[in-house]
Amino acid sequence: MIIWLNGAFGAGKTTIAEILNKKIPNSYLYDPEEIGDFFRHNLPKSIQKDDFQDYDEWRDWNFHILKKLNDEYEGHVIAPMTLYKKDAFESIIGRLRKENVDIRHFILEVDKDQVLKRLSNRSEGLKEWGANRLNDINESFEKMTHEERIKNDGRKPIETVDEIIERLNLD
Numbered sequence: 001m002i003i004w005l006n007g008a009f010g011a012g013k014t015t016i017a018e019i020l021n022k023k024i025p026n027s028y029l030y031d032p033e034e035i036g037d038f039f040r041h042n043l044p045k046s047i048q049k050d051d052f053q054d055y056d057e058w059r060d061w062n063f064h065i066l067k068k069l070n071d072e073y074e075g076h077v078i079a080p081m082t083l084y085k086k087d088a089f090e091s092i093i094g095r096l097r098k099e100n101v102d103i104r105h106f107i108l109e110v111d112k113d114q115v116l117k118r119l120s121n122r123s124e125g126l127k128e129w130g131a132n133r134l135n136d137i138n139e140s141f142e143k144m145t146h147e148e149r150i151k152n153d154g155r156k157p158i159e160t161v162d163e164i165i166e167r168l169n170l171d
Contacts, residue, residue: 002034002066002101003168004093005080008137012152012160013080015109016108019161024170027074032092033081034064053083059091066092070101084133084140103168106164108152 003020005013021029035054052058071079083089096103112134141147148167152160 002070002077004102006083008134009082010112011108015106015157016160017078017080019157020078023161024076027115028073028075028081030077032079035061041151053085053088059088060143063095064094084137105147107147107149109149114153
């Protein structure tokens with residue numbers, strides 16, 4: 001099974017993913033952002049895009065790696081990544097679903113003020129980047145009416161992790 005943790009920047013995806021990875025035996029933490037970092041480090045600035053989701057290659061490569069992990073790895077795969085653009089969502093999660101991959105998609109919901117507070121602890125560039133996209137991200141998530149949602153503010157991370165594990169029926 002692939003467990004995709006989605007949410008705004010600062011929603012707690014990485015924290016929750018790391019705890020899940022420790023609590024779920026034989027799980028693997030896969031970071032789709034690493035492919036985006038590859039583009040950032042290996043393409044001239046003049047042809048770089050502002051958002052990884054805008055690269056066809058980023059979407060395709062993540063689909064193929066996740067499909068490979070699903071087909072060849074015996075455990076669960078945990079992928080924390082903000083995925084809010086419709087084309088990117090359909091190119092990865094939608095396509096995996098069409099391939100009958102068991103993928104569970106959770107949107108971690110956090111109040112806008114809390115997200116901005118969490119972002120204030122990040123580097124200036126990341127804070128600005130995340131804050132500037134927050135409205136677009138939240139609007140996009142509102143349209144994802146069939147996806148699973150979990151409140152991830154006003155509680156301890158382990159409580160969110162336990163709820164995810166309960167919903168996955170992994171106990």
